[in-house]
Amino acid sequence: MIPAGQKELETDLRFGPAGSARVVLRGRLNARTATACWNELEQRLCGVNLKKLEVDADGLEFCDGGGLALLRYLSMGLMTPEAAVSVHGLSTGLEQLFQGFTLDDYKALRPSSSVKCHPLPEEVGSGVRQVALDFREQVEFLGNVTRNLLPTVLDRKRMRWAEVGRVFELAGANAVPIVSLVSILVGLIIAFESTQTLAKFGAQIYVVNMIGIIMVRELGPLLAAVLLAGRSGSAFAAEIGTMKVNEELDALQTFGLDPIRFLVVQRIVAAILLTPLLGLYATFLGVAGGVLVALGLGFPWPLIFHQLTTSLKVSDIIFGLSKGVAFGAIVSAVGCLRGLQTQEGPSAVGISTTRAVVTSIVLIVIADAVFSVLFYVLKL
């Protein structure tokens, strides 16, 4: 222990004749005392034109990495650029370690702080190239999936229906609670907000027609697809991405098994089967939310039912279901593609899942717009 009243480290700096100086260090030189010592020396040596600096470390009882760094800093002349610095009195072990890292090492290793800056055209060019490459990969993937889908589905042995069932349960059945909550609330909110405007025209009953059309044709499939993208598209990307990082995909390929056939087709088939169902369920609950508002406004049940049945056609429901099929294919294919595209490194899986969700949602909205135009042209 250090006796009371005595500092842990004593720094004794004395200036000699003709620009020489001598520092005597006594005590324990650790990260804490080295900081204090550095501050003191820097303050006192700053602006002094030194020719020679001697560091006497004979009195050091202890010196850790921080302390050694200070001694090195001094001996490399980084604090006193003009002076010739010598450090002596180190114990043999420390001396050996001290010699193990020299000024040359420091100069060679010191990280250059220059940040590379690319000119704008280069940035734009590489950005466009990246997008084009990504598009090419998507097209390739789409072709590959299309080529493999039918032969795999028809081949009972290769299809691995158990896997389809597992995905169906994870992505479909387990999503029911969240889909229920979100759709019933969205139905309630839309109906509730629009009654206030409709009331101005005395047309509150039409809230039922509106919620019916919106939910069946638009929001039911959309909500289901967005929730599927968030819950399962990301999960597909993470699952396959982790397999890629763990070299499991390489293992598959060395067995001659195509990951598309082995992993992707099952997920796409499951998603195509379950998304329309999930969409239908979301539609039903969304409409139920709207109906609740209508009941709350005091409309009788038969009237509400009449409004619903007269405003909706069978084609509307088919419209909704076909959207569900397309959205399911998009979400699962994008999730699998992003999983397969996973790069090396610890953050790669995270990046893949993010990209899976973002791309899925963008594509879902674009597909939704295409559907609207298509059905308008077809006059459905």
Add this chain to the structure above:
Amino acid sequence: MNDTAEIIINVRNLKIGYGDTVILQNINFQVECGEVFVILGGSGSGKSTLLKNLIGLYTPLEGEVWIEGVNIVTATGDERRNLLHKFGVAYQSGALFGSMNLLENVRLPLDELTALPEPLKELSALAKLKLVGLASAIQKMPAELSGGMQKRAAIARAMALDPRILFLDEPSAGLDPVTSADLDLLITELAHHFGITFVIVTHELASINKIADRVIMLDNRTRSIVAEGRPEELRDSANPWVHRFFNREPDAVASGLHL
């Protein structure tokens, strides 16, 4: 064992496991200051789990782990934090932070936990990386390195704060013999020159013989320590399992292998 040596780690009646599963019990040993202490055992004998209990990552089912006079099992708050700064840990997989390059990885503890001036932090981190032979890779990201380099970088990071104790989990697994021998040399140098205490989990026989001052051997059948002593004592042990382990003899009957 030298009676005058300072006991830096004292493990008493440790019982470890997950939930109802007991992995090891009746674990008692002491580690002296400045020695290289090796925890040895076959695959699945609970070496790494024991290590995680020693460093306070897992809570043991029963028992005490005294490190420098503090029981890490019950220590909380500042007491625990101070204790954690006294030792460094290099994990089996390296556990380097993937978003930082090697220099930043080694600098992180210095940046976060010391008030050293910037140039000294940099010098200190560079010197640690040079010490483990990674001088040429300081700007690389962990993902760009081989397993052996990641391990050495992890040791450099564990040493960043100059701890008195270094825990190493399988430091030489997956390294080539030359790199492994370099690592052994580094460990003995650090132990002898700086009095750093090493607690090493391994099953690399070659390095145990070179570096270990004392060895304890775990057994998955009895779920406790079967042997304790200097490596050469264990090599001549009367216990058939220990003898087999140290002489690399197969155990075909016990493992159910019929060749």
